[in-house]
Every structure is written in C-alpha cells, then in structure tokens.
Amino acid sequence: MQKKYGIALMFVLVFMLIINQWQLSTLNKMAAMASSQANAAAPANPTASETMLSPEIAAVASELLARGVPPVYGAKLGVSFDDPTAAINVLAPLEQDTRLNKLTGALLQRYIAIGQQTACEFCCGATTLVFPDGSKACACAHSAAMRGVIAYLLTTEGNTMSDQQILAEANKWKSVFFPAPTVQKYLASQGRQTASPALPAQVGGC
Structure with a gap:
C-alpha cells in the first residue's frame, strides 16, 4: 500500500513540475511580447543629422x-x-x-x-x-x-x-x-x- 502511495506521490510531483515549467514558459513568452510591443511603440532614435543641426x-x-x-x-x-x-x-x-x-x-x-x-x-x-x-x-x-x-x-x-x-x-x-x-x-x-x-x-x- 505504501508503495502505491509513493508511486502516486511521485506522479503528482512530476505533474506539478510539468505545470510549473509550462507556467514559467508562458510568462517568459508574455514578457518577451510586452517588451517587443514597447520597443515598437517607442520613437526611433533620431539620426545624427537630425540631432546635430x-x-x-x-x-x-x-x-x-x-x-x-x-x-x-x-x-x-x-x-x-x-x-x-x-x-x-x-x-x-x-x-x-x-x-x-x-x-x-x-x-x-x-x-x-x-x-x-x-x-x-x-x-x-x-x-x-x-x-x-x-x-x-x-x-x-x-x-x-x-x-x-x-x-x-x-x-x-x-x-x-x-x-x-x-x-x-x-x-x-x-x-x-x-x-x-x-x-x-x-x-x-x-x-x-x-x-x-x-x-x-x-x-x-x-
């Protein structure tokens, strides 16, 4: 019986680890998208000729x-x-x-x-x-x-x-x-x- 509980617990831990990795991956993708959108919205750096004169x-x-x-x-x-x-x-x-x-x-x-x-x-x-x-x-x-x-x-x-x-x-x-x-x-x-x-x-x- 204890052996079955141990196996079940191991599956639960593995499942939780998979869920955790998936959440981290999703958060990283969302952060990357937000950064990309922010860069796109930000004004481009002016050229040297625009800033010098x-x-x-x-x-x-x-x-x-x-x-x-x-x-x-x-x-x-x-x-x-x-x-x-x-x-x-x-x-x-x-x-x-x-x-x-x-x-x-x-x-x-x-x-x-x-x-x-x-x-x-x-x-x-x-x-x-x-x-x-x-x-x-x-x-x-x-x-x-x-x-x-x-x-x-x-x-x-x-x-x-x-x-x-x-x-x-x-x-x-x-x-x-x-x-x-x-x-x-x-x-x-x-x-x-x-x-x-x-x-x-x-x-x-x-």
Whole structure:
C-alpha cells in the first residue's frame, strides 16, 4: 500500500513540475511580447543629422552647401559635391601651375581676374587664389581644386560662361570643402551670431 502511495506521490510531483515549467514558459513568452510591443511603440532614435543641426542651421546649410553632380561638367569629370575629397584629386591637377596646356592671353587674364575674387581663406588665410601674375597664392589642395575648376571651365566653357558664373562654381566647391566656416560667415554677415554649427570645419586634406 505504501508503495502505491509513493508511486502516486511521485506522479503528482512530476505533474506539478510539468505545470510549473509550462507556467514559467508562458510568462517568459508574455514578457518577451510586452517588451517587443514597447520597443515598437517607442520613437526611433533620431539620426545624427537630425540631432546635430538646429532647424536654423539646417536651413542655412541646405541653402549654402552645394549638393549633387555639377550640371555642366560634373558627369564629364566624374565629380560630385557629395564627395569633395574625391573631387579634389580630379580638379587640383587642372590648375594653371600643373596643367599641361597652360592658359595664355585672354584666358589667362580671366583666370587671374576670377582667382583674385575668392580664396580658401578658411584653410590657410590666403586672401586670393592667385597672385597678379597668375601663380598660385596658396599651395593647399582645396585652393588647387578651386583654381582647377576655374581653369577647366575657361578652356571648355569659356565662350558660354561668364567670369561670375565660373567664380560661382569655384565658390560652390569652397562651400563643401569648408561647411562650418561657410555657414558661420554667412550668419555673421546677417548679424546672426550662433555657436559653431555641428558641421565639418574642413573636408579633404590641405
């Protein structure tokens, strides 16, 4: 008789153990589902670009910093404002000092006139891209790339593009080479002093 009670008790214990394990498994599944639902309901973490720039700075940057492939020459040269570092390697060798076909005559005079209206001042403090004789006023890669695009457009589009249009292209590259200083300079010119924007001070090597 005692043996039968012992067997019965053992079955009861085994049954209770099975029930207990089933309950634990059910609770774990419910907890996992609750956690998953909570994560789905929670707002996604904002991207770096969303948190780094204030709405004001983002609007100014969108207006000032060039984007995409330049329509006149970008596809031909394989350059994009979205990859300034790679563009430097393409544009810099086209400047007057290093190009094989030197600018002469009227084209050289236009090159000098355009190059003396802008500079890569954020990098080396130069006040122009070229000296009055056409030689480079700064040896940094950014300056070389800006001179390169000027020289290239003079030789390929000089009959259809004005000096001011070519100058504008050079300054577009300056904007993507120096995003933060470009935005800061504009804000200062508007009397809108702000903290340094969360943008790169410089893109590409000097």
